[in-house]
Amino acid sequence: MKEFEFIKLLKEKCKGCGSTPGIGDDAALFDNFLVANDIVCEGIHFLKATPAEHVVLKVFSANISDIAAMGGTPKYVLLGIAVPKAREGEKKNIIEAIKKSAGLYDVEVIGGDTTSASNDLFVSLTVIGKKGRFLLSRSGAGEGERVYLSRPLGLARISLEKELGADFDIDAFKHYKMMAEKELGEVLGNVGTVTSCIDISDGLGRDASHLSEESGVKIVIEEKRLPFSHLKQFDVDKVDYFINSGEEFALLFTAKKEHAVDSYLKDNGFEVHDIGYTQKGSGVFLSNGAKRISISSKGYEHK
Amino acid sequence: MKEFEFIKLLKEKCKGCGSTPGIGDDAALFDNFLVANDIVCEGIHFLKATPAEHVVLKVFSANISDIAAMGGTPKYVLLGIAVPKAREGEKKNIIEAIKKSAGLYDVEVIGGDTTSASNDLFVSLTVIGKKGRFLLSRSGAGEGERVYLSRPLGLARISLEKELGADFDIDAFKHYKMMAEKELGEVLGNVGTVTSCIDISDGLGRDASHLSEESGVKIVIEEKRLPFSHLKQFDVDKVDYFINSGEEFALLFTAKKEHAVDSYLKDNGFEVHDIGYTQKGSGVFLSNGAKRISISSKGYEHK
Numbered sequence: 166m167k168e169f170e171f172i173k174l175l176k177e178k179c180k181g182c183g184s185t186p187g188i189g190d191d192a193a194l195f196d197n198f199l200v201a202n203d204i205v206c207e208g209i210h211f212l213k214a215t216p217a218e219h220v221v222l223k224v225f226s227a228n229i230s231d232i233a234a235m236g237g238t239p240k241y242v243l244l245g246i247a248v249p250k251a252r253e254g255e256k257k258n259i260i261e262a263i264k265k266s267a268g269l270y271d272v273e274v275i276g277g278d279t280t281s282a283s284n285d286l287f288v289s290l291t292v293i294g295k296k297g298r299f300l301l302s303r304s305g306a307g308e309g310e311r312v313y314l315s316r317p318l319g320l321a322r323i324s325l326e327k328e329l330g331a332d333f334d335i336d337a338f339k340h341y342k343m344m345a346e347k348e349l350g351e352v353l354g355n356v357g358t359v360t361s362c363i364d365i366s367d368g369l370g371r372d373a374s375h376l377s378e379e380s381g382v383k384i385v386i387e388e389k390r391l392p393f394s395h396l397k398q399f400d401v402d403k404v405d406y407f408i409n410s411g412e413e414f415a416l417l418f419t420a421k422k423e424h425a426v427d428s429y430l431k432d433n434g435f436e437v438h439d440i441g442y443t444q445k446g447s448g449v450f451l452s453n454g455a456k457r458i459s460i461s462s463k464g465y466e467h468k
Numbered sequence: 469m470k471e472f473e474f475i476k477l478l479k480e481k482c483k484g485c486g487s488t489p490g491i492g493d494d495a496a497l498f499d500n501f502l503v504a505n506d507i508v509c510e511g512i513h514f515l516k517a518t519p520a521e522h523v524v525l526k527v528f529s530a531n532i533s534d535i536a537a538m539g540g541t542p543k544y545v546l547l548g549i550a551v552p553k554a555r556e557g558e559k560k561n562i563i564e565a566i567k568k569s570a571g572l573y574d575v576e577v578i579g580g581d582t583t584s585a586s587n588d589l590f591v592s593l594t595v596i597g598k599k600g601r602f603l604l605s606r607s608g609a610g611e612g613e614r615v616y617l618s619r620p621l622g623l624a625r626i627s628l629e630k631e632l633g634a635d636f637d638i639d640a641f642k643h644y645k646m647m648a649e650k651e652l653g654e655v656l657g658n659v660g661t662v663t664s665c666i667d668i669s670d671g672l673g674r675d676a677s678h679l680s681e682e683s684g685v686k687i688v689i690e691e692k693r694l695p696f697s698h699l700k701q702f703d704v705d706k707v708d709y710f711i712n713s714g715e716e717f718a719l720l721f722t723a724k725k726e727h728a729v730d731s732y733l734k735d736n737g738f739e740v741h742d743i744g745y746t747q748k749g750s751g752v753f754l755s756n757g758a759k760r761i762s763i764s765s766k767g768y769e770h771k
Contacts, residue, residue: 175563175566175577175582192579193544193546193578193579195543195544195578195596196499196501198499198501200544200546200578200579200594200596201546201579202546202547202548202579202580202581202592202594203548203581204548204549204550204581204582204583204590204592205583206550206583206584206585206586206590207586208585208586208587209550209583209584209585209586210583240498241496241498241503243496243503243504243505243594244505245505245506245507245548245592246507247507247509247512247590260478263478274478275496275498275503276495276496276503276504276505277505278505278506278507278592279478279507280507280508280509280512280513281509281512282509282511282512282588282590283509283510283511283512283587283588284511284586284587284588285585285586285587285588287507287509287550287585287590289505289507289548289581289592291503291505291546291594293498293503
């Protein structure tokens with residue numbers, strides 16, 4: 166049974182457990198709080214050789230990003246961590262990393278659990294956040310809206326490939342240091358004109374397709390609008406890397422052009438890129454002048 | 469670095485992250501909610517041969533029990549689960565176990581995460597509960613109060629030893645099925661006369677000593693008051709097994725005699741055993757007529 170089948174079956178089976186009105190996409194809603202949980206496992210999400218402190222920051226970012234994508238403000242975290250004998254010597258660094266990550270995101274560690282592990286490092290993080298004035302979701306985008314991206318993408322993938330052995334001039338652990346858009350998410354959750362939002366965890370193509378499917382609109386990304394300058398120094402297919410880089414934790418969101426969310430955000434010191442538009446239909450397309458390539462399910466493929 | 473040192477250092481280091489007023493003992497408080505997180509790891513908390521469905525119920529019970537011990541009502545859970553290849557075939561049973569456990573405790577699965585694992589099964593559960601009218605803690609017991617236990621203890625240890633190979637006539641997985649006192653905890657959190665509460669996770673001796681330390685009172689357990697009949701069929705030191713059986717998830721609580729909490733609870737269909745009293749001083753003692761044995765730190769030791 167594959168992961169997505171497991172989750173699907175769990176969702177079906179647990180329908181009988183009740184249903185929370187307003188269960189979100191990245192996080193679940195209860196009362197005025199949002200909550201999300203992410204787990205990472207050695208050998209699956211990171212290498213045996215990866216220092217645990219990098220893993221800690223990443224699991225914080227992944228969780229904080231889930232709250233940001235729904236327009237909330239992360240407040241509290243609970244950390245569950247199982248440490249194998251081989252990483253015994255890293256425990257002090259792990260604690261420092263927890264302190265540092267909590268400080269960076271201004272969240273409070275209010276609980277958790279720690280244990281030994283037989284073989285692999287395992288980290289679970291639960292984050293609880295306050296809902297903003299508006300609950301952002303993947304399903305609110307309408308036709309004729311603009312699509313915004315909070316920052317350029319691609320470096321997470323280049324860094325990951327470096328860690329896996331590729332010859333790039335980049336910090337091999339940079340992808341563990343991609344920060345979640347905590348402040349931006351908070352602002353977006355209080356601006357009434359943002360219609361939908363998602364964070365970039367699977368890559369721009371795939372995450373845009375979640376948004377497209379849930380909202381029932383077609384998304385067109387205009388290649389000429391994508392900011393590529395940060396990729397210039399790397400010998401890669403820039404479009405490919407921009408569109409297929411996961412765990413970037415940037416935010417992708419939609420709003421009506423006339424509401425000028427981009428101007429408002431720029432005026433308030435946030436970076437924002439207007440990269441495309443929605444229209445009637447379905448799927449996600451990359452538009453390059455006359456050509457349109459589907460990047461819905463598989464992302465962008467090398468030519 | 470041992471587990472308790474790790475937690476202690478984490479607590480110290482994370483002081484700078486802020487402090488939630490009312491952080492609890494078993495669960496943390498935010499707003500009107502209680503939250504707890506427990507993790508279990510194959511090879512540490514359960515055997516490679518233990519069916520995952522038993523592990524799932526136990527991790528639910530451990531978490532629900534944390535909320536019960538603080539007088540709250542568990543409402544929502546988030547489950548993080550990493551499944552190794554060797555347990556691939558158990559995935560359907562795991563989902564059934566999640567559904568069943570959520571049903572037994574009437575809690576809603578509102579989120580979580582699932583992944584493959586390299587070697588070991590790993591389960592993380594976060595439970596969120598509503599605070600009762602009163603927040604129960606370990607620190608509220610005064611002198612001259614009665615000490616109550618919700619049910620007889622000992623079978624969890626006997627069953628655990630059976631699973632580990634001992635020759636007892638008992639279900640080797642019974643200790644995975646010890647239920648948390650969800651309903652009792654809820655009632656205790658709404659009765660204004662309960663002064664302190666803890667769940668039995670480390671054993672009566674050790675958990676009573678947490679309560680004793682936090683409250684600053686001496687606890688005297690009267691041996692003649694302990695209900696032993698359920699242990700008659702087993703060839704064990706009954707006092708030892710009663711006092712040193714962990715993960716029983718029974719509740720231990722204190723109240724003034726004149727408030728007759730025990731009568732009130734019995735009238736409402738709850739089992740409750742008046743097993744001793746508090747007095748000025750410190751430590752936990754087992755009283756057997758004239759003799760008093762300290763059972764504070766190490767529990768009760770075989771003669």
